[in-house]
Amino acid sequence: MIVTFYSYKGGVGRSFCLANVAVQLARWGNRVLCVDFDLDAPGLHEYFRPFLNQAIDGGLAEVITGEAEWTDVVVSPAVPETTDLHLLAAGRMDESYADRAQALSWPDLFAEHDLGWRFEKMREEWEEYFDFVLIDSRTGVTDIGGICTAQLPDVLVLCVAPNRQNLVGTLDVAKRAAAARDRLPYDRAGLLYLPVLSRFDGREEYERARTWRTTMAEQLAPLYTSWLPTDQNDDQLELGLVERTTVPYLPYWSFGEEIAVVGERSGNPETVSYFMDNIAALLAHGLSDADVLVSNRDTYVSAAREGGQRTAGSGFRYDVLVHGTSARAEQLTDGLKALGVQTMHGRSAELSVARHFVIVDPPARISAGVQEILDEVQLDPTRIVIVVAASRTDVLRALASVPRVHASDDIASMAVDVVRMLPAEAAGSHWESVLVRASSWLRHLGHYRGAYELADRATTTVESPLASVLQLARLAVDLGRFDQAENDLQRVLGHVSPDSRPAYHAHRLLGEIYTNKDDLVLAARHFEVALKGSTTDVERALVYRALGYIERRNTNYELASDHMIKALRFSEGNDELAAVLTFELGAMKADQGQVEQADFLLRTTVEMAALPADYRVAALRLLAYLAADNSQDDSAVDFLRRARDEATEPQDRVDISIELARVQQVAHGADTAYQELARFLPSLASDDHAGKARLWEAMGNLRLDDQSRDLALEAFAEAHRMSLRAGDRAGEVRALIGLAEAHRIHNPGESRANREEARRLLTRLSGPEADLLRRQLDAVDPR
Numbered sequence: 001m002i003v004t005f006y007s008y009k010g011g012v013g014r015s016f017c018l019a020n021v022a023v024q025l026a027r028w029g030n031r032v033l034c035v036d037f038d039l040d041a042p043g044l045h046e047y048f049r050p051f052l053n054q055a056i057d058g059g060l061a062e063v064i065t066g067e068a069e070w071t072d073v074v075v076s077p078a079v080p081e082t083t084d085l086h087l088l089a090a091g092r093m094d095e096s097y098a099d100r101a102q103a104l105s106w107p108d109l110f111a112e113h114d115l116g117w118r119f120e121k122m123r124e125e126w127e128e129y130f131d132f133v134l135i136d137s138r139t140g141v142t143d144i145g146g147i148c149t150a151q152l153p154d155v156l157v158l159c160v161a162p163n164r165q166n167l168v169g170t171l172d173v174a175k176r177a178a179a180a181r182d183r184l185p186y187d188r189a190g191l192l193y194l195p196v197l198s199r200f201d202g203r204e205e206y207e208r209a210r211t212w213r214t215t216m217a218e219q220l221a222p223l224y225t226s227w228l229p230t231d232q233n234d235d236q237l238e239l240g241l242v243e244r245t246t247v248p249y250l251p252y253w254s255f256g257e258e259i260a261v262v263g264e265r266s267g268n269p270e271t272v273s274y275f276m277d278n279i280a281a282l283l284a285h286g287l288s289d290a291d292v293l294v295s296n297r298d299t300y301v302s303a304a305r306e307g308g309q310r311t312a313g314s315g316f317r318y319d320v321l322v323h324g325t326s327a328r329a330e331q332l333t334d335g336l337k338a339l340g341v342q343t344m345h346g347r348s349a350e351l352s353v354a355r356h357f358v359i360v361d362p363p364a365r366i367s368a369g370v371q372e373i374l375d376e377v378q379l380d381p382t383r384i385v386i387v388v389a390a391s392r393t394d395v396l397r398a399l400a401s402v403p404r405v406h407a408s409d410d411i412a413s414m415a416v417d418v419v420r421m422l423p424a425e426a427a428g429s430h431w432e433s434v435l436v437r438a439s440s441w442l443r444h445l446g447h448y449r450g451a452y453e454l455a456d457r458a459t460t461t462v463e464s465p466l467a468s469v470l471q472l473a474r475l476a477v478d479l480g481r482f483d484q485a486e487n488d489l490q491r492v493l494g495h496v497s498p499d500s501r502p503a504y505h506a507h508r509l510l511g512e513i514y515t516n517k518d519d520l521v522l523a524a525r526h527f528e529v530a531l532k533g534s535t536t537d538v539e540r541a542l543v544y545r546a547l548g549y550i551e552r553r554n555t556n557y558e559l560a561s562d563h564m565i566k567a568l569r570f571s572e573g574n575d576e577l578a579a580v581l582t583f584e585l586g587a588m589k590a591d592q593g594q595v596e597q598a599d600f601l602l603r604t605t606v607e608m609a610a611l612p613a614d615y616r617v618a619a620l621r622l623l624a625y626l627a628a629d630n631s632q633d634d635s636a637v638d639f640l641r642r643a644r645d646e647a648t649e650p651q652d653r654v655d656i657s658i659e660l661a662r663v664q665q666v667a668h669g670a671d672t673a674y675q676e677l678a679r680f681l682p683s684l685a686s687d688d689h690a691g692k693a694r695l696w697e698a699m700g701n702l703r704l705d706d707q708s709r710d711l712a713l714e715a716f717a718e719a720h721r722m723s724l725r726a727g728d729r730a731g732e733v734r735a736l737i738g739l740a741e742a743h744r745i746h747n748p749g750e751s752r753a754n755r756e757e758a759r760r761l762l763t764r765l766s767g768p769e770a771d772l773l774r775r776q777l778d779a780v781d782p783r
Contacts, residue, residue: 001401002126003283004135004153007160008169010041012198014159015136017247017279019047020261020272022134024280026085027261028305030131030381033074035088036060037135037148039101042090044136046257051077052087061091061101063122064109070122080262086130116151120186123152131381132283149173150180154401155287156191157279158223159198159247162212167219170195174223190400192287193223196279197246217242227287227400240294244278277301285378286401304381316355318342319427319434320418323369324360324388328407332360332388335415339441340434356422359399360388361407366398374398386421388414416441420450424457432461436471448478466492466502473509482513489513504533511546520550541570541577545584557592564588575610583611583619590622599626617643617652621659633667650684654691658698670706674699693722693731700738712742729765733758733773741780755780 007014018034026032036044039061058073074086091097109115126133137148149156156177160170174193181191197216200209217239224238250272253260264273278293284304293300319342322333329345336343344354357373377383387399390407405417419438424431435458442451452475458468469488476485489506496502507530514523524547531543548563564585571578586601605611606619620643628636640660647653657680665673677699684691700715716738723731736758743751758777762770 001131001155001283001286002123002133002135002153003155003157004037004137004148005157005159006137006149006173007139007158007198008166008173009161010139012159012161012166013247014139014198015044015047016253016257016260017157017159017196017198017276018134018136019044019257019259020276021280021283022085022132023079023082023259023261024277025132025134025284026079026082028280028284029084030284031084031086031129032082033086033088033126033130033133035133035135036090038138039090039104040138042093042097043257045087045089045093047259048075048077048079048087049257051079053078056089057092059089059091061097061104063088064104064115065100066113070125079259119147119151146177146180149177150191151184151186154189154192155194155283157194157196159196160216160220161199162197162209162216167216171219171223189402189404190226192227192401194245194279194282194287195220195223195242197242199249200246213242213246214239225397227397228290237291237294241290244293244297245275245282247272247275247279280304284381286381288374288398289378317353318344318355319422319431320344320356320358321346321354322358322360323373324362326361328388328411329360331411332358332414332418335411336418338412339415339419339437340430341415341419342430355427356383357385358388358405358418359385359402362387362389362399370398382423382425384421384423386418388418412441413445420454424461427461429462432458432465432468434458435461436467439471439475443475443478448475451475452479464495466495470502470505470509473506477509477512477516480516482516485509486513499533501533501535504530504535504539507533508543508546511543515546515550515553520553524550537570537572538574538577541567541574541581544570545581548584548588552588552591557588560588561585575608576612579605579608579611580615582608583615586619587622590626595626595630599623602626613646613648617647617656620646621656624659624663628663628666633663636663637667644680650688650691653680654684654694657695661698661702665702665705670702674702677702689722689726690728690731693719693726693728693735696722697731697734697738700735700742704738704741709742709746713739716742729761730769730773733761733765733777736761737773737776737780744780 005014005018015038022032022034034044034048036042037060038044045056045059052075054075056073056075058068060070062068062073063070070088074088076086079085091101106115135148135152156174158170158174160166178191181188195216197213200212220242221238224241228237228241253272260272261276264271268274278297278301281301281304282290282293285300289300320336322329322336322343322345333343333345346354357377359370359373362370373385377385385399385402386405387402388405388407403421405414405421408414416438419434424435427434435454439451439454439458442448442454452472455468455471455475459465459472461468469492473485473488473492476482476488489510492502492506496506507526511523511526511530514520514526517523527543527546527550531540531547534540534543544563544567548560548567551557551560551563554560564581568578568581568585571581582601582605586598586605589595589598589601592598602619602623606616606623611619620639624636624639624643627633627639637660640656640663644653644656644660647656657677661673661676664676677695681692681695684695696715696719700712700719703709703712703715716735720732720735720739723729723735736754740751740754740758743754755777758773762774762777765773
């Protein structure tokens with residue numbers, strides 16, 4: 001949970017309140033991060049200075065400017081009875097801090113440095129690493145205040161002094177925060193508000209204090225509706241909450257920066273700590289069951305304290321109880337079981353035997369079953385509730401702050417999303433296989449980073465995580481992290497017997513790694529070992545395929561063909577693998593110059609129904625190349641048109657169209673090629689500016705080839721305009737080179753200007769494409 005502490009004006013004890021609440025939450029066993037976002041007037045670090053064993057070498061200011069990662073500048077105050085309390089200060093408090101803070105340009109940081117996205121990334125990481133992130137916000141209405149009040153928090157704690165200007169200003173900020181929240185481009189639950197009446201002295205003027213409490217309860221009532229159940233039948237509940245969350249003014253704590261809960265006994269209602277406990281307990285319970293805080297304060301606070309300290313996951317028979325009467329609830333139960341999650345589709349009488357809860361398609365009004373789940377969870381925050389609903393509007397207000405999985409017909413993906421949200425700590429040794437299966441599903445979908453995250457979590461669930469380390473290695477290969485994958489696999493081989501299944505998988509993956517590293521001798525050696533450990537025909541087919549690829553790289557085509565033919569023989573019964581191997585053998589024959597065999601194999605493979613679409617497109621393009629190389633231009637045109645029709649990616653369709661135009665140019669001249677591209681151009685999506693730029697560029701080159709320079713100018717000008725709209729700087733350079741060449745004879749001054757602009761843009765590009773563009777520019781403008 002991310003909580004922002006905000007005050008419309010300064011001097012109301014906002015930082016004091018945050019520091020005390022943070023310490024109590026940490027004492028109760030929660031992982032807590034305090035963040036000082038008040039960059040103009042930082043001071044949160046002063047409360048923790050006596051407990052720091054290290055200097056504050058940096059903070060949020062350095063993170064914002066990109067000088068440091070937040071993980072590098074977090075410090076851990078050694079407050080008594082806490083073990084997981086952390087502080088991200090405002091910045092390095094040296095003589096230059098004020099100048100550095102004032103130099104921050106928030107509009108530029110958002111517009112030019114993706115600060116909004118960076119905050120989202122930090123937010124995701126904070127939610128992963130901490131139970132509570134408490135943000136000390138700037139006062140007033142500011143750019144940084146908007147970040148703290150709308151973008152980042154789940155809960156907005158509004159510290160209000162008992163006067164009209166504070167009350168009116170606070171309500172206005174809450175309204176602004178809600179409106180800003182609705183405009184966020186992120187999927188976020190509704191903002192919850194927790195008003196805290198601060199610096200309140202009710203001992204001397206009792207009647208005036210009572211009047212102001214009543215006024216505050218009435219005026220702040222709309223803010224409580226964001227989380228307070230509406231069916232409590234208690235019209236005094238808001239007033240009771242105001243009384244429970246009023247921080248009294250005690251002169252002792254107005255001097256210096258001390259944390260009251262460190263030295264004060266919190267059970268006495270005459271102390272500040274008593275009320276800090278109340279606020280901390282509300283947050284610990286996720287603002288749920290607030291009526292218990294009013295009616296039975298000690299029980300409520302005790303439940304928060306004991307829940308945080310309870311040993312996670314002890315005594316549970318099931319990992320998850322799925323609650324709901326819809327068919328989707330039954331299907332999700334089966335989907336979770338398929339991943340290995342110990343799941344039951346149960347009733348409220350069985351709540352005590354399940355560790356976590358998933359509420360599927362919650363009813364329009366809170367039911368007794370849902371309420372019992374919430375009551376159960378409030379006693380132990382290590383148990384979580386997940387809601388499966390189609391949208392936020394389908395979620396009850398009481399569940400507004402609960403993690404949500406989007407309801408869909410894709411049951412397998414929903415089950416994986418649920419597993420991703422469930423904590424792995426103390427889940428049992430079976431949780432490794434659960435996470436590996438979920439990771440495998442994400443890998444199947446191409447979500448490699450998410451899959452890697454799950455596999456990495458799986459390694460922490462058991463002492464010897466062979467399955468998860470193997471999965472990590474697979475994903476490291478997918479992500480190009482070959483050294484890391486190699487180290488992981490060597491670890492596996494050091495713990496298993498040579499003829500085991502993990503050894504087979506490790507040798508196969510090591511073969512892939514060394515192939516990618518161009519160490520083909522070592523790659524072949526590992527594949528040969530894997531071949532001996534293969535137990536199925538498909539495994540043998542895949543290993544022979546890999547060996548064929550290695551020999552193809554070695555230009556030993558005869559041996560490569562032998563391996564591929566063996567792979568084909570072992571692929572019998574697996575239609576898709578057989579189709580792919582047939583294509584690859586045809587491509588190999590094409591490389592060897594065996595045109596007739598290549599043509600036969602490729603024509604065969606495009607007619608195989610099991611061939612994946614991207615392979616079919618590649619086969620048709622290769623057939624077109626063979627036909628064009630053999631002067632069979634009409635056949636090449638037919639193959640390319642088929643490939644374009646079957647291609648699904650817009651970029652592929654553009655590439656194929658340009659290939660098609662080249663064939664048409666050779667066979668029928670530049671006019672026919674130009675018309676081919678002109679006919680295809682309208683089929684692109686209206687916002688596919690990059691695709692249109694490439695087509696116009698190709699049309700410009702065609703007009704240059706037939707010396708139609710005026711028409712070439714028009715095409716390159718359009719290519720330049722589309723590249724600008726697409727934000728494609730390399731495309732701009734290519735178009736400018738074309739314009740320079742088109743202007744070269746009749747308008748040398750304009751040609752020179754185009755070349756100079758192209759060179760200017762090239763200074764901002766790097767990499768192989770930039771090198772190629774420089775060579776092209778040098779060809780028309782040697783320096």
